Amino acid sequence: MTVAGSPGASAFERTLDRIGSDIVEGRLPPGAVCTVEELTVRTGHSRSVVREATRVLGGLGLLEGKAHVGHTVQPSERWDWLQPRVLRWSLASGRRDATLLAIRELRAATEPECARLAAHRRRDTDALELRAIGDALLDAAAVQDVEAFLDADLRLHRLLRQAAANPLLDRVGGAIDAALLDRVDRLAAGAIDLDDAALHRDLAVAVERRDGDAAAAAMRAIIVRTA
Incomplete structure (x- = not known):
């Protein structure tokens, strides 16, 4: 996946990333009014690219556009934090x-229930895949393969949400994924905790056994140790 701001990112992605980051960092403060022309100069990209970026930023709640006025930066209370x-x-x-604190609180409020529901609603194919992912986590932890560990961790959380079959829980999953992906560049080699990996395997086993209470307990323990 191409990350905005990376050399392979498109002009649109770089523009969106630049303006969005400037708003979140406060370089474009709430109440500031920006014209397309000003944002074109700021980003170094064309008017058409800037217009598309402002459209997306409007959908995210960061900007509000008005004809003959420009785009007004919105306060953080208006942003779509999910x-x-x-x-x-x-x-x-x-x-x-x-932000990490808010995500930790969101995880504590939703993920144990998601695990419990997954234990009761999962399909046999879900159980097999969860067991395989649990094994992959343990294998990655044993050799301290950070990239493989975090990839398996992300897949496990996504599959749990899928197995829980609750669209509202799935909706908040993007916030959890963002926190897990954020760990990719921050978890140092040799820093994978084997006990954390074992807890993920315990979670997969609990879901396989349709033990909702054990699945929820394992997830709570994971959140406490890793959030």
């Missing part, structure tokens, strides 16, 4: 600690 882009910008900003 959107991964917003969370990614916030995690890369001075808001990082507060």
Whole structure:
């Protein structure tokens, strides 16, 4: 997947990333009014690219456009905090600690119930895949393969949400994924905790056995140790 701001990112992605980051960091403060022309100069990209970026930012709640006025930067209370882009910008900003706390609280409020529902609603194919992912987590932890560990961790959480079959829980999953993806560049080699990996395997086994209470308990323990 191409990350906005990386060399392979499109002009649109770089423009969106630049303006979004500037808003979240406060370089474009709430109430500031920006014209397309000003944003074109700011980003170095064309008017058509800037217009598309402002359209997306409007959908995320960061900008509000009005004809003959421009685009007004919105306060953080208006932002769509469940959107991964917003969370990614916030995690890369001075808001990082507060954002991590909010995600930790969201995880504690939703993920144990998601695990419990998955235990009761999962299909046989879900159980087999969860067991395989649990094994992959243990294998990655044993050799301290950070990339493989985090990839398996992300797949496990996504599959649990799928197995829980609750669209509202799935809706908040993007915020959780953003936090898990944020760990990719921050978990140092040799830093994978074998006990954390074992807890994920315990979770997969509990779901396979349709033990909702054990699945919820395992998830709570994971959140306490890793959030």
